[in-house]
Amino acid sequence: MPMEFELERTVEVLERTPKTLRSLLEGLPDAWTRGNEGPETFSPFDVLGHLIHGEETDWIPRARIILEHGPSRPFTPFDRFAFREVSKGKSPADLLDTFETLRAKNIASLKALDLGAEQLDLVGTHPELGSVTLRQLLATWTVHDLAHLGQIARVMAKQYGTEVGPWKEFLPVLTRR
Amino acid sequence: MPMEFELERTVEVLERTPKTLRSLLEGLPDAWTRGNEGPETFSPFDVLGHLIHGEETDWIPRARIILEHGPSRPFTPFDRFAFREVSKGKSPADLLDTFETLRAKNIASLKALDLGAEQLDLVGTHPELGSVTLRQLLATWTVHDLAHLGQIARVMAKQYGTEVGPWKEFLPVLTRR
Numbered sequence: 001m002p003m004e005f006e007l008e009r010t011v012e013v014l015e016r017t018p019k020t021l022r023s024l025l026e027g028l029p030d031a032w033t034r035g036n037e038g039p040e041t042f043s044p045f046d047v048l049g050h051l052i053h054g055e056e057t058d059w060i061p062r063a064r065i066i067l068e069h070g071p072s073r074p075f076t077p078f079d080r081f082a083f084r085e086v087s088k089g090k091s092p093a094d095l096l097d098t099f100e101t102l103r104a105k106n107i108a109s110l111k112a113l114d115l116g117a118e119q120l121d122l123v124g125t126h127p128e129l130g131s132v133t134l135r136q137l138l139a140t141w142t143v144h145d146l147a148h149l150g151q152i153a154r155v156m157a158k159q160y161g162t163e164v165g166p167w168k169e170f171l172p173v174l175t176r177r
Numbered sequence: 178m179p180m181e182f183e184l185e186r187t188v189e190v191l192e193r194t195p196k197t198l199r200s201l202l203e204g205l206p207d208a209w210t211r212g213n214e215g216p217e218t219f220s221p222f223d224v225l226g227h228l229i230h231g232e233e234t235d236w237i238p239r240a241r242i243i244l245e246h247g248p249s250r251p252f253t254p255f256d257r258f259a260f261r262e263v264s265k266g267k268s269p270a271d272l273l274d275t276f277e278t279l280r281a282k283n284i285a286s287l288k289a290l291d292l293g294a295e296q297l298d299l300v301g302t303h304p305e306l307g308s309v310t311l312r313q314l315l316a317t318w319t320v321h322d323l324a325h326l327g328q329i330a331r332v333m334a335k336q337y338g339t340e341v342g343p344w345k346e347f348l349p350v351l352t353r354r
Contacts, residue, residue, distance in 0.1 A: 002339050013205075016205075028189060133342065146331070150326075157324055160320050167316075
């Protein structure tokens with residue numbers, strides 16, 4: 001039975017993500033944070049940059065476009081690789097700090113919007129997907145966090161992919177993308 | 178480039194897991210912690226029970242079997258569903274506490290073993306996989322943590338699987354097992 005959207009259920013996940021990522025990544029050496037799954041894939045470090053870019057340009061800015069312009073103004077397309085600029089010359093600790101600050105600010109903005117059911121039903125225009133609601137945008141923000149947390153765990157697991165020897169067969173995480 | 182096994186790299190992930198799971202799950206309502214992916218699949222709550230059962234019967238006990246008996250004594254088979262007894266009547270907070278305590282104890286045991294390269298090469302007998310080394314066992318402990326962290330994130334994401342609307346197409350986490 002999947003859940004129905006509730007703002008409180010959404011916020012309680014969104015506000016946990018910075019601390020979860022800090023618990024998982026803070027103080028780890030590059031061997032864990034900079035490894036990826038091959039060319040053109042994200043390392044845990046890259047994911048942090050991507051999440052920061054989302055805080056800056058995606059979720060709350062798109063919510064405001066829906067609230068202020070409705071479907072008439074399509075969202076600005078999200079650049080999935082712009083994080084490369086965000087994270088250049090930074091350490092994982094820098095990115096964890098930045099993400100935590102931006103997320104706290106964006107949750108405060110979300111709460112300040114004090115959205116009711118009628119506003120959550122408002123429709124915006126996604127440049128590729130077409131009509132989407134504010135409710136769907138906020139649910140996606142939450143799922144996006146969890147998807148990238150899972151990705152970080154998977155990418156880290158793969159760094160030990162050969163070291164597990166015969167156990168590889170019991171660990172589908174090591175062969176999944 | 179996958180990493181080579183190092184005890185320090187292993188411990189630094191193993192010791193983070195209790196805090197990461199606490200950051201992610203503590204205080205969340207059943208809607209997030211008790212949902213699963215369908216019949217005979219694990220909820221985040223079930224995963225906590227499974228991790229506890231591993232601390233009690235799998236990793237360190239198997240390491241001791243290798244150190245004390247070598248390949249002559251096969252490991253006791255691990256019961257992937259025994260966690261149902263472990264977690265009966267417990268709350269997620271109870272399980273987080275128990276896991277944290279057991280993991281700290283097991284990491285202390287691991288450090289006390291003061292394993293050198295020669296011991297890490299020792300061979301044990303897995304009841305299904307055959308010959309495995311102590312090094313592979315410890316790498317698998319680490320990957321197993323990360324696999325289940327990823328699973329928890331995925332299972333939580335799926336609770337909002339319909340609420341994301343058209344974004345589903347951009348979120349492979351929602352259709353993956």
